[in-house]
Amino acid sequence: MTESKLSIVDLTKRYAAGLEPAVDRLNMEVEEGHLVALLGPSGCGKTTTLRMVAGLMDPTAGSIVVDGREITHTPVNKRGMGMVFQSYALFPHMNVEQNVAFGLEMRQVSKAEQKARVAAALDMVQLGHLGKRQTKELSGGQQQRIALARALVVEPTLLLLDEPLSNLDAKLRETMRTEIRSIQQRTRATTLFVTHDQDEALDMADRIAVMNGGLIEQFGSPTEVYERPRTHFVANFIGQANFLTGRVGAETGRANLAGESYYKVDVEGLGQFGAIGSSGLAGSTHELVIRPHRLNVSLHPGAADAPLAGTIERVSYTGDALAVAVRVGGQQLQAQMLTSSGDLPRIGDAAYLSWNPEDAYLLPSPAKLERLAS
Amino acid sequence: MTVLEAPAAPERPKAQDEGQLEKATERRNRRTYLALLLPGLLGLLVSFVFPLAYMVRMSFNQGSPDGVIVETFTLDTYIQPLTDPYYWKVTLDTFQMGVVVGILCVIVSYPVALFLARSTSKYRGLLIAIAIAPLLTSAVVRTYGWMVILGTNGLINSSLDGLGLIDTPLELTNNMTGVTIGLVEIFMPYAILAMISGFGRLSPQLEEAAGSLGASKFKVFTKVTLPLCLPGLLTAFLLVFVLSISTFITPRLLGGGSVQVLATEIYDQTTGLLNWPFAAALSVILLVLFGLIIAVYQRLTKKIGG
Numbered sequence: 001m002t003e004s005k006l007s008i009v010d011l012t013k014r015y016a017a018g019l020e021p022a023v024d025r026l027n028m029e030v031e032e033g034h035l036v037a038l039l040g041p042s043g044c045g046k047t048t049t050l051r052m053v054a055g056l057m058d059p060t061a062g063s064i065v066v067d068g069r070e071i072t073h074t075p076v077n078k079r080g081m082g083m084v085f086q087s088y089a090l091f092p093h094m095n096v097e098q099n100v101a102f103g104l105e106m107r108q109v110s111k112a113e114q115k116a117r118v119a120a121a122l123d124m125v126q127l128g129h130l131g132k133r134q135t136k137e138l139s140g141g142q143q144q145r146i147a148l149a150r151a152l153v154v155e156p157t158l159l160l161l162d163e164p165l166s167n168l169d170a171k172l173r174e175t176m177r178t179e180i181r182s183i184q185q186r187t188r189a190t191t192l193f194v195t196h197d198q199d200e201a202l203d204m205a206d207r208i209a210v211m212n213g214g215l216i217e218q219f220g221s222p223t224e225v226y227e228r229p230r231t232h233f234v235a236n237f238i239g240q241a242n243f244l245t246g247r248v249g250a251e252t253g254r255a256n257l258a259g260e261s262y263y264k265v266d267v268e269g270l271g272q273f274g275a276i277g278s279s280g281l282a283g284s285t286h287e288l289v290i291r292p293h294r295l296n297v298s299l300h301p302g303a304a305d306a307p308l309a310g311t312i313e314r315v316s317y318t319g320d321a322l323a324v325a326v327r328v329g330g331q332q333l334q335a336q337m338l339t340s341s342g343d344l345p346r347i348g349d350a351a352y353l354s355w356n357p358e359d360a361y362l363l364p365s366p367a368k369l370e371r372l373a374s
Numbered sequence: 375m376t377v378l379e380a381p382a383a384p385e386r387p388k389a390q391d392e393g394q395l396e397k398a399t400e401r402r403n404r405r406t407y408l409a410l411l412l413p414g415l416l417g418l419l420v421s422f423v424f425p426l427a428y429m430v431r432m433s434f435n436q437g438s439p440d441g442v443i444v445e446t447f448t449l450d451t452y453i454q455p456l457t458d459p460y461y462w463k464v465t466l467d468t469f470q471m472g473v474v475v476g477i478l479c480v481i482v483s484y485p486v487a488l489f490l491a492r493s494t495s496k497y498r499g500l501l502i503a504i505a506i507a508p509l510l511t512s513a514v515v516r517t518y519g520w521m522v523i524l525g526t527n528g529l530i531n532s533s534l535d536g537l538g539l540i541d542t543p544l545e546l547t548n549n550m551t552g553v554t555i556g557l558v559e560i561f562m563p564y565a566i567l568a569m570i571s572g573f574g575r576l577s578p579q580l581e582e583a584a585g586s587l588g589a590s591k592f593k594v595f596t597k598v599t600l601p602l603c604l605p606g607l608l609t610a611f612l613l614v615f616v617l618s619i620s621t622f623i624t625p626r627l628l629g630g631g632s633v634q635v636l637a638t639e640i641y642d643q644t645t646g647l648l649n650w651p652f653a654a655a656l657s658v659i660l661l662v663l664f665g666l667i668i669a670v671y672q673r674l675t676k677k678i679g680g
Contacts, residue, residue, distance in 0.1 A: 056582050076585040077593075089583035092575050093601045093678070102597075103587035154587065 003068060005190045006030040006053070006158060011062035013048050013214075022048045024214035025062065030207070035184050035191040037201035040211035041237070046194045047162060049211075053192060054160050055079045066157055077106070082151030082189075083160040086167065088143045090135040096122070096146055097131040103154035121153035122146075124183060141172045148180065152187060159189040165200060177203055198238050202226065210234045230364060235289045242295070242333045244270070244288040244360075245367050248281045255358065262357050269329040270308060273355075277362030287363045294359035295335040297324060298352045299345055307352035312345050326351045433654035441648030451655035461639075461656075468635040469663060471550065472619040475557045476611045479565045482558060483610065487569035488603070491576065502570070506563040513560050517627045520556040521547055524628070548630030556628045557618050564617060565610040572606020604678050612671045616664060636660045 006029070013023040023045040030036050038046035051057040053064055055076035063072040071079055082103070090099050097118055104114045122128045125145035135143060144164060151159060164180070165173045181204045184191050195201055201208045202222045209219045210233070218230045229235035232243065246267035253262045255276050265275045265288060275288050301307060310328035322337045324345060335353065337345070345351065433451055436444035455461035490502055508516065523529045524546035531543040546552050576599065584598045585591075622637040629638070636656055643653035 054586055056586070076582070077588050077590055079586075080588070081586060083583065083586040085579050085583060087577070087579055089577070089579040091580060091584070091598060102584065102589075106588035106593060150587070160586075 004029040005032040007065040009063045012060045014060045033188040034206040036207045037193045037205035039201040044211040045214040046211050050194045081158045082156030084147045084164045086163045088147040100150045121149040125149045159191040161193045240292050242290045274357030275360040276358050284366045287367045289361045292334040293336040296354045297335045297337050307354045312349045429654045435651040437649035437651040451651045468619050472615040475618040476615040479558045479614045480611050483565035487566045491570050491573040509563050517624045552628040553625050556624045561614045568610040568613050569606040572609045576602045
């Protein structure tokens with residue numbers, strides 16, 4: 001096994017005795033050159049984790065190891081990391097060049113080398129011509145790039161980004177997303193990226209740590225967390241999801257080399273459907289996750305086998321997409337239709353749903369009863 | 375393939391009309407602003423500009439020992455303080471007192487202000503109120519308090535004597551030392567308030583950013599915290615300087631007559647010698663001193679980008 005760039009072992013942060021920990025025995029291994037997104041709703045502990053890695057906050061317990069060296073209690077200025085703050089935190093009393101040179105100056109790099117490296121860093125973010133500007137004269141996107149240049153110019157052991165895109169408007173956010181990712185890939189800087197935006201995480205990250213309540217619910221590649229969510233929370237937080245709860249029947253066959261099997265699942269009141277899941281689920285009650293765009297919607301019966309009949313309750317047309325909510329039995333399921341299919345469906349129309357067994361994923365952990373009640 | 379006719383360019387609104395409309399709106403706005411400013415301007419005119427003009431005019435009159443003011447136009451009132459070494463000394467002492475009190479007051483108030491500005495405690499408001507609470511008692515009362523503390527048989531001297539550290543009491547009153555100590559304490563609330571409002575650009579994230587870039591705690595302070603505090607420190611210094619050189623009570627009471635500054639001199643000339651023209655001339659000199667320091671202040675704030 002290759003040595004990880006960053007290992008987080010049982011990292012815990014408790015703000016006050018008696019309170020629920022903000023971060024609870026968190027474990028993570030980050031490979032060299034990877035961009036890892038810490039993704040979760042506010043208050044899930046993602047920023048706290050980042051701040052502990054940065055050295056801006058002392059952990060209550062656990063350890064942080066970078067390049068095989070334990071740095072849990074190393075002061076922030078000795079960690080050699082580069083951090084980009086949500087507010088960018090550019091020094092207002094320095095111009096752009098002085099801002100970028102700050103880390104080099106602290107490392108007592110010679111003036112000549114400082115100059116060359118600052119110029120290179122500014123060129124990398126395509127702002128070489130703005131070196132003499134005051135930071136307050138720059139736009140949000142430009143400030144963002146300067147902050148990135150300032151963090152990268154010191155060739156940090158880790159690049160830490162704390163919601164760097166949240167202060168930008170929607171259009172610019174997407175441009176910067178691509179740009180940050182390409183700079184990260186060019187510099188091969190191992191990066192931790194805090195975000196609450198699942199699109200950002202899916203688009204940019206090599207690995208996503210989905211966090212909730214101080215715990216990592218799942219740590220995996222974007223396709224893993226999207227296609228094979230381990231928990232209800234992950235399935236619900238990443239993308240849109242329909243949930244059906246059912247009793248898993250016998251395996252009907254091996255699905256793939258990863259050891260997954262097909263099952264027949266009895267969903268109460270709706271019928272029996274095909275689904276896919278890890279092996280050994282037969283006999284217990286599990287939740288079935290179906291993404292809206294994987295549901296086939298037909299306005300006429302008979303096309304697919306065993307169609308689920310329901311009524312359209314909501315239609316949302318946004319030009320590129322047509323989303324419908326279909327009431328089947330006691331539940332509402334979200335689905336997507338092609339917009340070019342002639343007349344728009346109307347509320348109250350009958351709709352027939354079906355799906356391929358490989359698009360209905362059984363969550364590996366048994367469904368909790370309290371969630372069924374709610 | 376068909377050739378499409380280029381669509382006609384949409385008719386542009388007539389720029390001239392637009393410009394005129396804009397100008398008219400601007401004129402109307404300006405009139406509104408003026409109307410809103412008028413009450414304040416009138417108040418200032420009556421309570422500030424007229425008295426000031428009257429004082430300047432008075433400074434060119436001729437005073438006499440019997441208190442009679444001779445309406446004339448003479449520069450004698452200025453020639454005397456500007457040629458007499460005594461008045462040079464008084465002016466320099468005043469200036470020096472202002473600078474020393476300003477600097478000391480900024481130094482002792484800075485930690486308090488920095489603490490209060492950074493505090494995120496729910497008691498922050500209460501702490502600020504406590505810091506400025508001394509303003510609730512008048513400077514006269516606080517000056518008497520300092521006389522009790524600093525006097526020959528006061529708290530400090532009797533304590534040091536009791537500990538056997540001194541044989542003869544330290545001379546802490548009736549001199550510039552006492553005046554300086556008193557003024558520094560009395561002006562601390564003003565300095566703290568001025569600083570807190572002047573620390574706007576300081577944010578914990580900037581200090582964290584500096585730390586993450588490799589700056590030690592000391593470097594963070596000298597390279598980031600202090601430079602960002604400078605506008606607040608300068609404002610506080612200016613305020614305390616101006617208050618110090620214009621204050622009369624503390625130099626008179628704690629100085630016990632042996633400390634002569636422009637303010638006490640003006641008081642003596644007005645009430646003791648009834649030489650109003652001369653007092654007016656000294657006041658104008660004091661004003662020039664203000665003007666000088668404000669000019670320097672503005673130069674400095676522009677330089678540090680405050």
